Amino acid sequence: MTEDLLSLIKENVIQGRIxxxxxxxxxxxxxxxxxxxLTEKALTEGVNLEDIINKGLTEGMNIVGQKFETGEYxxxxxxxxxxxxxxxxxxxxxxxxxxxxxxxxxxxVATVKGDLHDIGKNIxxxxxxxxxxxxxxxxxxxxxxxxxxxxxxxxxQFLGMSALLTSTMIHMNNTIEALTESGLRDKVKIIxxxxxxxxxxxxxxxxxxxxxxxFQAVKIMxxxxxxxxx
Amino acid sequence: xxxxxxxxxxxxxxxxxxxxxxxxxxxxxxxxISSLIDEYVENVHHLIDPVHSYIIKDIExxxxxxxxxxxxxxxxxxxxxxxxERCCQAAVMVATIGNQLEEMACxxxxxxxxxxxxxxxxxxxxxxxxxxxxxxxxxxxxASAQGLCVSPRFSPGYCDWNITQQKKVFQAIGRNTAGxxxxxxxxxxxxxxxxxxxxxxRCHDSIEHYNPCKTCRKHDCQSRRVA
Numbered sequence: 066m067t068e069d070l071l072s073l074i075k076e077n078v079i080q081g082r083i084x085x086x087x088x089x090x091x092x093x094x095x096x097x098x099x100x101x102x103l104t105e106k107a108l109t110e111g112v113n114l115e116d117i118i119n120k121g122l123t124e125g126m127n128i129v130g131q132k133f134e135t136g137e138y139x140x141x142x143x144x145x146x147x148x149x150x151x152x153x154x155x156x157x158x159x160x161x162x163x164x165x166x167x168x169x170x171x172x173x174v175a176t177v178k179g180d181l182h183d184i185g186k187n188i189x190x191x192x193x194x195x196x197x198x199x200x201x202x203x204x205x206x207x208x209x210x211x212x213x214x215x216x217x218x219x220x221x222q223f224l225g226m227s228a229l230l231t232s233t234m235i236h237m238n239n240t241i242e243a244l245t246e247s248g249l250r251d252k253v254k255i256i257x258x259x260x261x262x263x264x265x266x267x268x269x270x271x272x273x274x275x276x277x278x279x280f281q282a283v284k285i286m287x288x289x290x291x292x293x294x295x
Numbered sequence: 296x297x298x299x300x301x302x303x304x305x306x307x308x309x310x311x312x313x314x315x316x317x318x319x320x321x322x323x324x325x326x327x328i329s330s331l332i333d334e335y336v337e338n339v340h341h342l343i344d345p346v347h348s349y350i351i352k353d354i355e356x357x358x359x360x361x362x363x364x365x366x367x368x369x370x371x372x373x374x375x376x377x378x379x380e381r382c383c384q385a386a387v388m389v390a391t392i393g394n395q396l397e398e399m400a401c402x403x404x405x406x407x408x409x410x411x412x413x414x415x416x417x418x419x420x421x422x423x424x425x426x427x428x429x430x431x432x433x434x435x436x437x438a439s440a441q442g443l444c445v446s447p448r449f450s451p452g453y454c455d456w457n458i459t460q461q462k463k464v465f466q467a468i469g470r471n472t473a474g475x476x477x478x479x480x481x482x483x484x485x486x487x488x489x490x491x492x493x494x495x496x497r498c499h500d501s502i503e504h505y506n507p508c509k510t511c512r513k514h515d516c517q518s519r520r521v522a
Contacts, residue, residue: 081410088327139317141328144409151407179480184413187404206478232458233480260517 078125081145130280172223176205344393372456382496446494
């Protein structure tokens with residue numbers, strides 16, 4: 066019974082259906098319970114929270130990632146699934162705090178100074194929340210010194226920076242330098258992404274990782290986390 | 296959707312919006328995305344306030360990568376210089392759809408409605424392109440009346456034309472900026488705005504179809520113009 070419920074949550078993440086009124090990627094699903102209703106039901110039935118996240122939301126999103134990579138899903142389809150995970154996580158978050166389930170770590174995310182584009186950052190934030198990370202979104206057009214202060218106050222394990230423009234990616238470098246000057250660089254692993262940047266650029270500025278898309282960002286975060294444990 | 300203002304008529308193109316969202320030419324989006332696009336295209340007129348401004352400047356001279364326009368305006372770009380050395384005038388333009396659509400898209404994203412936000416944002420991107428195309432057409436008519444032709448449109452931030460050259464574009468445009476301003480980092484506010492330059496000269500293929508991408512080695516450039 067529990068497995069059926071988790072499987073339905075997973076399927077609705079893949080379909081990008083939040084509520085029963087929603088259409089899915091495939092047609093003809095309107096009227097069937099969506100991820101929100103199913104998540105509520107799972108909570109009522111006492112299904113393990115970690116199972117809801119891991120076997121329902123995360124497994125569903127992993128399949129969405131595969132479909133995105135192979136070209137079956139396009140950006141709006143992936144966004145619908147990310148939105149679904151976000152809606153389910155909103156229902157789960159108050160219960161997570163009570164249950165004592167530990168976050169996989171805290172990440173601050175920001176679009177760098179001069180850059181007003183935030184769709185990519187928002188997608189990554191949702192995927193990271195769905196993967197079990199605590200995300201604090203600083204917003205867009207964030208100056209290096211503001212990020213430094215936020216790292217000092219929030220003490221995150223990770224920092225994610227996004228830049229869409231070649232003219233603003235330099236601020237990623239400036240931020241890393243400002244963190245170094247403040248003695249905070251070693252306290253935080255840094256991952257970057259956005260249309261303007263690349264793996265080579267990440268290496269050149271001394272970032273710890275580069276995510277070409279939201280799914281890769283989660284994989285890299287998990288890998289960094291495992292390397293920290295070791 | 297027809298974008299209209301006192302003097303602009305431009306049609307939003309649903310196929311183009313699908314392309315911007317990543318769907319290939321032969322791919323139809325799922326029914327829910329398709330109906331969402333239709334719904335927004337029908338209902339967001341009130342969020343689009345097309346405004347434009349342009350000015351035509353004489354080209355005084357071109358030296359290497361520098362273009363000297365009347366009014367002591369100096370542009371720096373090899374790609375723009377190669378175009379304008381063949382032209383007698385340059386039209387400098389700015390077009391925008393205002394900030395209402397952008398504000399709505401941001402609000403939707405804040406509310407967690409990312410699909411809606413992305414679709415609306417994309418409609419805004421297409422709308423401002425249509426407004427800029429309209430302005431380009433208007434400049435073409437002005438040139439044609441003088442027996443001249445126009446080049447394609449080029450914007451700071453592309454090719455070797457540095458984004459900081461936005462300041463020069465806005466210096467050339469002068470006071471009437473169509474309500475568009477520049478941030479410290481030379482981004483335009485409202486974000487759904489397009490600035491640029493169009494060469495005007497004797498009708499010749501090298502102006503009308505000037506395409507620096509033909510000889511550019513950055514084959515993975517997302518802004519590459521098909522030859």
